[in-house]
Amino acid sequence: MDYANRKRPPKRKPTSGKRGAKAQPQRQVPWAIVILAVVLVVALVGGLRFIAGGKDAADTQLPNEVITETPSISSGPTLEPMPEKPEERWQYIEELENLEVEVDVPEREVGPPKLMQCGSFRKRSDAERLRASIALQGLESQIYPSNNNTWFRVVLGPYETKRDAEAERHILQRARIHGCQIWNWNL
Template sequence: MDYANRKRPAKRKPAPQKRKSNAKSQRQVPWGVVVLAVLLVAALVGGLRFIAGGKSDEATPPAPQQATDTPDQSAEVVAEPMPEKPQERWQYIEELENLEVEVDVPERELGPPKLMQCGSFRKQADAERLRAAIALQGLESKVYPSNNNTWYRVVLGPYETKRDAEADRHKLQRARIHGCQIWNWNL
């Protein structure tokens, strides 16, 4: 079926309806619903007045009581002196100021010396190039041949603690020299 070229169906006119008489066409008001709505509104208003706590007919506040005192009695106001500041009951403040604390700190055991290897190359020229870049950062490195002079390692150290080796490794990382590893080696 060709939907693009089809014609629209003709509009049908609705059939004429019979008119009802005027008396039936007017709706009658449901008086029961109206009475119920009025009762609900009255109950709501009464409930709000009850919650407010009083009659809303009394719009004027009660008159303040007049003072029966004579002006001479109210003018005499005697200020009592403040009580003295109590002394401190705590003595720990003075005790702590003069107290010395002794702490036993065991000596740190130093492990084997640490070496940091920053590269391993087949050509000695590449190892010397990395050694020069490390020397520009103020650190001293050495090139060690291994495997019958077929590999050349660039090594820094020895370091007594790993913290010293880490400090130098971070310095090299800031200079964009990455790949340095810290080992527990002994040469």
């Protein structure tokens, strides 16, 4: 069936209720659902009373007379005083307070010095520009020519540990100078 080219059904004019108006069917109350709801509510109330102890308001009556008798102490068994707190058998608490831990920390091996290269350029002017932006961050760098003065490397260092080199690399990254690499080089 072609739904795109199908004609729309003609619109019906609304009737004002005089002639030709259809009578609205009256809704009937679903009595089964109403009875079921009443039974469920009664069951819920009964269940809650059962849980609460099953006492109704009619069952609980206030006594008319107030009992003023004091219970007499019989000559039954006498109460013994509580025994004293026993002494602790464990001594680990005192041992832990006085314990001294000795840790043997090996000396950190210092490897070869680290250098950080931040760029390699064909033109010395580009290397000088990068060196100037590094100097604005308070760090000192050098330009090393290589391959018979055809390449110019911008290098920072030497650093004793990689941690020192990483700290300065983070300073450069905050200044948006990326691409610095840390190497184990000797110049």
